[in-house]
Amino acid sequence: MKISNEELIKGIRSGNKRMLGKAITLVESRNAEHRLQAEDLLKRIMPYTGKSVRIGITGVPGAGKSTFIESFGKLLIQKGKKVAVLAIDPSSSLNKGSILGDKTRMEELTKEENAFIRPSPSSGFLGGIANTTFETMLICEAAGYDHILIETVGVGQSEVLVADISDVFLFLKIIGGGDELQGIKRGVMEMVDIIFINKVNPENKNKAKSTKQELLRALYFLHEKEKNWKVPVLLGSALQNEGIDLVNEKISEFIELKKQSGRFEEIRKHQAEKRFEYWVQHYIIQATTQENTMQNSLVNHKKNVSELRANPSSEAKLFVEKLLGKSIS
Secondary structure: OOOOHHHHHHHHHOOOHHHHHHHHHHHHOOOHHHHHHHHHHHHHHHHHOOOOEEEEEEOOOOOOHHHHHHHHHHHHHHOOOOEEEEEEEOEOOOOOOEOOOHHHHOHHHHOOOOEEEEEEEOOOOOOOOOOOHHHHHHHHHHOOOOEEEEEOOOOOOHHHHHHOOOOEEEEEEOOOOOOHHHHOOHHHHOOOOEEEEOOOOOOOHHHHHHHHHHHHHHHHOOOOOOOOOOOOEEEOEOOOOEOHHHHHHHHHHHHHHHHHHOHHHHHHHHHHHHHHHHHHHHHHHHHHHHOHHHHHHHHHHHHHHHOOOOOHHHHHHHHHHHHHOOOOO
16 A cells, blocks of 8 residues: 555654655655655655764774674664664675665664664665665654764775765774775775774784874875864774764764864755766666667667777767757867
């Protein structure tokens, strides 16, 4: 039985997790009828959005992201906050199947009344986040969640994409996990707001301190992402609940700094505009596949590229000119 948007909005606003889940499923659907309903739903909930703290969490597999999120989420709930976790699982590139195991890895957090965990398949979407993560986040905000934690699969371009939809970008690192090069990679370091070295224990504490100094040296030579903010490198253990409170303090400091400078709203507006541009591209490509003439043209231009008869840039320009009916510079 189809659920109306009136029912969904009423359920979302009252904190009904079942209705919240159904609303997210609707937004994730690729069915044309569902998309229309989803667009109407999103438009109607917009007045209730924007009041959360959006925290992106990334790191290589094995960095302990799920354990950290469970410890951090429980801390926030103890402080009277409502926490939504958007855990993006890697999808198979062959059958689009997904492990969706984060609920089993966050058993304690799942039991909390003020926690909502939504595992979503990345469905092959570039960068390790789902293509509707931003819209899912808006629904959670409308449901009154104070903190939205976005866990990525931590591969490829996930760092760029999570930074594009979050207020705070937290990078989890471990010692001796083979990610030392990634830890000092310029691209990652330019985007991070806070670094947390996880899984620190008495046996590896000295090595952890050395890693911290190495990271601080690397950060010193980079241009400040936010004025008057020195990226902190924190040590701790999510499993032992060590250092988690300090992470929360630094997140609060960072958000307050951005709000005082006016950067918080400025960045939020820029992120929304980038989502607009993403959907413009998405719908243009979708429109081309719905008309036989343009679909055939798209196939032919792709073939010219794949068979090395032309370069991708030139063929893309020719196709867009054909689509728009005019030359572009």
